[in-house]
Amino acid sequence: MSVDQLSAPLTKDQAYALVDAVMERDDLALTASAHENEETGEWFFEATCDSPPDLESFVELARQTLGGKVDFSVSPIDPDFNWVAKSLEGLAPVSAGGFYVYGSHETGPVPGGLTAMKIDAAQAFGTGHHETTTGCLEAINMLLKRKKPRHMIDVGTGTGVLAIALAKRTKSPVIASDIDPISVTTTIANAEQNGVGKLIIAVEATGMTNPTIAQNGPYDLIVANILAGPLMALAPSVGRAAQKGATIILSGILQHQARGVINAYARQGMTLTQKLQRKEWTTLMLEMK
Known part of the structure; x- marks a missing residue:
């Protein structure tokens, strides 16, 4: 090809x-x-x-x-040629939100008190280095200090890093969906490597249109780290899948795009509770009223 x-x-x-x-x-x-x-x-x-x-x-x-x-x-x-892996090989570990994300090439000890995740560069997005991913990890950490969600989904999971983070911290099942079959395969492998293979339910899906996603809802935590345009298009589906009081964590949003995303979710009954900014990127935390 x-x-x-x-x-x-x-x-x-x-x-x-x-x-x-x-x-x-x-x-x-x-x-x-x-x-x-x-x-x-x-x-x-x-x-x-x-x-x-x-x-x-x-x-x-x-x-x-x-x-x-x-x-x-x-x-x-x-x-x-795996350009993603080539460009990311040798990257230093990342600490964010009490999580420690590292690759197989890292031989140093894992710092104490952090939740470790081994995620290698792959043909899928999500090694923890991008500001959108670190923003989500920090948002997840903030949420878990207040409550423990039990019905969770990570939409556009990429390498599965956010779903794995949730599974390791909560010890509960997490749906991990992605439109890309390579991401689904990568997520399954990463979940096994990180000892949460039995907790990650990886499915190929466009948005939230998948029987497994429907059967496991409604959700009290929905995470989506994709792009602003797809996030706004996804808002009605998220609104239908979120239970009252649910937390919604959204990222992949440039600062100038945040208002449009907030408005799209406000129309579905969700209100902004927290905004995290990392360089030009924004991570939003919302609550379903």
Whole structure:
């Protein structure tokens, strides 16, 4: 299968604006992201696709979004090479919310008093290093100091790191769902590796449309670390699945997108109780009234 990558150097605001515009266009079939070169400080827009990209439509969208012509490059990438693992290998352990997330390459002792999770870089999102994940771990820790949820789901689980964190702390079952079958497989393996294989129920699902998800609801804790657009689209489903008094933890939200997500969930009867900000990312804690 041929996989192509589009890339362009832009300002930070331009890169995020173009990501938002691309993600709203399903017909382009592009997966977009914005990132900073830590050495130079330069920001880039990147998008990948598994079929020849519609360059004409993309150029027109970029022109409309940014108000002018955008110079970009198209290059093929090897679909069989695990770029995620390559880019993350050797990363230092992360401590957040009383959790300690580390990879197999880490040989040092686990600090005392922390809940350890071994999560290796994989073809799924979630090693604990991104601000959206650390924000969720901190939110989970805050919640567990007040109460112990018993009916939990992690939507868009990635590597399963948040579901595993919940299972290790609560000793209760957690539904871990993802649209990507690779994420489901990765989550199962990680749950076994971390001694909570019997507590993690991993399912492939688009949003919350899965019989297993329906049968295990309603939920008193719903966690979703995805993107602002999908989170807003998911709000009605979350509202139907959440029991009264449930906590909803949402992340994958840029600061300027937070108000839109809060409003979408307010329309479903959920109110904001806490907002955590890590760099440009926001994690929201809400309660179902």
